[in-house]
Amino acid sequence: MTHSLINQSQLINNIDRLVRDVVFQPIYFNDVRNRLNALYYPFMNSINHDLYYSQTVDSFVYSTDAIVGDLYPCDVIWDHDKTQQFVNNLAYYRNIIETEDNVWRQQEVQNKVNLEHYIRNLIKHYSRLLFVRVDLKYSQESSHLITIEDFNLHMTKLREFIGNKKTCFANLQGNAWALEQGGIEGGLHCHLLLIYDGAKRQNDWYLAKEVGEKWRSITENMGAYYNYHDAETKRRFEENGKLGIGMIHRDNPQQVENAVHTALYLTKPDKVDQQLKVWLPSMRTFGHGIYRTAKRRGLPPIAN
Structure with missing residues (x-):
């Protein structure tokens, strides 16, 4: 058995919760920014392309990739502008997430x-x-x-x-x-x-x-x-x-x-x-x- 150095399940669960909060709930901007800074690097550093992820997690990846480009995850800081872009990008995935839920x-x-x-x-x-x-x-x-x-x-x-x-x-x-x-x-x-x-x-x-x-x-x-x-x-x-x-x-x-x-x-x-x-x-x-x-x-x- 190979052991993870992070709590994979809790990390992914927190990303799902972040995406759902942004897409379906009133936005508290500073909270979103703080959660992005806490979650982005550990997840991107541990993502496994042999696994399937829910649409919420995929939407997180697509939305952040479109913003950071070729930057290494460790070099990314989620400031006001990047966070606003993230919020805007996620809006495009609302229907896809709802479809998967249904x-x-x-x-x-x-x-x-x-x-x-x-x-x-x-x-x-x-x-x-x-x-x-x-x-x-x-x-x-x-x-x-x-x-x-x-x-x-x-x-x-x-x-x-x-x-x-x-x-x-x-x-x-x-x-x-x-x-x-x-x-x-x-x-x-x-x-x-x-x-x-x-x-x-x-x-x-x-x-x-x-x-x-x-x-x-x-x-x-x-x-x-x-x-x-x-x-x-x-x-x-x-x-x-x-x-x-x-x-x-x-x-x-x-x-x-x-x-x-x-x-x-x-x-x-x-x-x-x-x-x-x-x-x-x-x-x-x-x-x-x-x-x-x-x-x-x-x-x-x-x-x-």
């Missing part, structure tokens, strides 16, 4: 439809299922070392473990995952849903802990995780009638609807600020298991 929202809507269909099929097929939710991320001490390449590698390994259905993934009947970048800490993270055969697995807190520790192992102890299954968290959801994790019984409509609602958190079209702003070619950001498999017993034949 495409992303439409994909999230389709992901939501597909995921709900998948979850409801599973619940109809099994009398009870154990729903386990874990958020996988990186520790504050390690997040600056993690690149998108590292994150992709870790997620690939995790999906291999899930597919093998051994150790903490034994008796797994369904899964879904969504990759995000941003939020309060601005880091790369994964929302993970695991659905176990409720006749063979019961202890959801312990399973979530095992999965989290598996993530820590995959990431060489740089990973961190959030376990939703402690008694206090579950009690709060239950008091509000919204508990959708733990054991879900097919014949309990409230549990079923809560479980579906919990699963669909992985596909929220309003979370534009948390879409990935950098990715590898062909990198997937969302996925779920397959309902119709040769090993799933009792399925009717597909109608011709």
